Amino acid sequence: MGIWNRIAAQFGRPEGILGGIAGRIMASRKSNIERIDWAVGILGPGPDSRVLETGFGPGVAIERMSGTVPRGFICGIDHSGVMVRQATKRNRTAVESGRVRLVLGPVSDMPDFDEPFDRVLDINSFQFWEDPVRDLCRIRRVMTKGGLIALVHQPRKPGATDEDAAAAGMEFSRMLEEAGFRDVGVHFRNMKPVSAVCVTGKN
Numbered sequence: 001m002g003i004w005n006r007i008a009a010q011f012g013r014p015e016g017i018l019g020g021i022a023g024r025i026m027a028s029r030k031s032n033i034e035r036i037d038w039a040v041g042i043l044g045p046g047p048d049s050r051v052l053e054t055g056f057g058p059g060v061a062i063e064r065m066s067g068t069v070p071r072g073f074i075c076g077i078d079h080s081g082v083m084v085r086q087a088t089k090r091n092r093t094a095v096e097s098g099r100v101r102l103v104l105g106p107v108s109d110m111p112d113f114d115e116p117f118d119r120v121l122d123i124n125s126f127q128f129w130e131d132p133v134r135d136l137c138r139i140r141r142v143m144t145k146g147g148l149i150a151l152v153h154q155p156r157k158p159g160a161t162d163e164d165a166a167a168a169g170m171e172f173s174r175m176l177e178e179a180g181f182r183d184v185g186v187h188f189r190n191m192k193p194v195s196a197v198c199v200t201g202k203n
């Protein structure tokens, strides 16, 4: 396997030196930043929001959101120790002040929380979950009634097309509905190298 393929294989659970490189690619790639800013705009956390991000990777979305959630709280969960370290470094001040909490572990083993979340974000992590509908049901239980979830996906496999993004949008919509979310909506963004899709649902 070539070096690029070995790094690409890390994106579902970055570990070791190659995982660290994958995290730095995620944090610096122009299309990733564009996708994150678009996704956060759709999610629309308010100044007092309680936000949960699943699969936060190097923590760039958390960094972007902490500016718009000055009085709220952001919690992230990711099963990669390398990503928890990179995200902690990137968000050190907010972590130390307690406004951001980063949990190491799989979404399937999420801890209980004292208060529910009104916003949940996932960017390019949902496709790796082993039992997505079961885990979405668990997430609903830690959300406020009327809270918003946004599942964002930009296909990254070699040769990915806008049709792949559209197919993911349909599949994610079906799973959100199966897990009990309502008012499911699909948003697209025309991007290079391929379009991104954001599927939203209300608890």
Ligand SMILES: C[S@@+](CC[C@H](N)C(=O)[O-])C[C@H]1O[C@@H](n2cnc3c(N)ncnc32)[C@H](O)[C@@H]1O
Residues within 6 Å of the ligand: 011, 012, 013, 014, 026, 027, 032, 054, 055, 056, 057, 058, 060, 077, 078, 079, 080, 083, 105, 106, 107, 108, 122, 123, 124, 125, 128, 129, 130
């Ligand atoms: C491709 S990266 C995306 C990172 C970030 N959301 C971004 O857009 O830059 C996928 C991330 O999801 C995490 N992940 C995948 N499946 C997970 C699961 N079941 N539970 C927790 N984290 C998961 C990986 O460890 C990785 O950090």
